[in-house]
Amino acid sequence: MYRWHAPPPRLDIRRLRPRATRVWEAPLVSPIKQFEVVGAVIVADGLVLCAQRGPMGSLAGMWEFPGGKIEPGETPRAALEREISEELRCVVSVRDQVATTRHEYPFGIVTLTTFYCDLLDGTPTLTEHAEVRWLPPGELRGLDWAPADIPAVEKISADLVA
Numbered sequence: 695m696y697r698w699h700a701p702p703p704r705l706d707i708r709r710l711r712p713r714a715t716r717v718w719e720a721p722l723v724s725p726i727k728q729f730e731v732v733g734a735v736i737v738a739d740g741l742v743l744c745a746q747r748g749p750m751g752s753l754a755g756m757w758e759f760p761g762g763k764i765e766p767g768e769t770p771r772a773a774l775e776r777e778i779s780e781e782l783r784c785v786v787s788v789r790d791q792v793a794t795t796r797h798e799y800p801f802g803i804v805t806l807t808t809f810y811c812d813l814l815d816g817t818p819t820l821t822e823h824a825e826v827r828w829l830p831p832g833e834l835r836g837l838d839w840a841p842a843d844i845p846a847v848e849k850i851s852a853d854l855v856a
C-alpha cells in the first residue's frame with residue numbers, strides 16, 4: 695500500500711532565534727562614568743582666576759576653573775558656591791553662564807558648565823590646587839588647560855579681550 699510521507703520540514707534559518715544570553719555569558723562592559731561639573735570664572739580688576747590641579751589624580755597639573763561635581767539635588771549655581779567655599783575658602787556670587795561643554799576623557803565623560811563669578815568675600819586660598827594665577831584674559835590661552843575648558847577659554851577671551 696502506498697504511504698505518503700510528508701517531507702521533513704526544511705530548516706528556515708530566518709526562524710532561528712539566538713537563545714537568550716545567560717547572565718554569566720554577558721560581556722563584561724562597565725557603563726561609562728558621567729560627571730556633571732561646574733567651574734567658576736572669577737573676574738576681579740579685569741583679571742581671571744586660573745587654578746592648576748594638583749600632582750595627583752585626574753588631569754594632574756592641568757589648568758582649570760575652580761569648582762567640582764554637582765551633588766544630587768543641587769543646582770549648578772549652588773554647587774559652584776559650595777565648591778568655591780570649600781576649595782578656595784572664599785565667597786562668590788554666580789553671574790552669567792559662559793559655556794557648557796562635554797568632553798570624553800579616558801576616565802569618563804565630563805559635562806562642564808562655567809559661570810562668570812564675582813568675588814564677594816575672602817582671598818582665594820590653596821587647599822587642593824597646586825597654584826592659582828590671576829591672568830589678563832588675553833593670556834589665558836598660554837596655559838595648559840584641561841581639554842573640557844578650551845571652549846570656555848575661547849569664549850572668555852572673545853568676551854573680555856578689549
Ligand SMILES: Nc1nc2c([nH]c(=O)n2[C@H]2C[C@H](O)[C@@H](COP(=O)(O)OP(=O)(O)OP(=O)(O)O)O2)c(=O)[nH]1
Binds near residue numbers: 759764777842
Ligand atoms: N573643577 C573642575 N573640574 C574640571 C574642569 N575641567 C575638567 O575637565 N574638569 C574635570 C576634572 C575632574 O575629572 C572633574 C571634576 O572633579 P573634581 O575632582 O574637581 O570634583 P570635586 O571637587 O567634586 O572632587 P571630589 O570631591 O569628587 O574628589 O572634572 C574645570 O574647569 N573645573
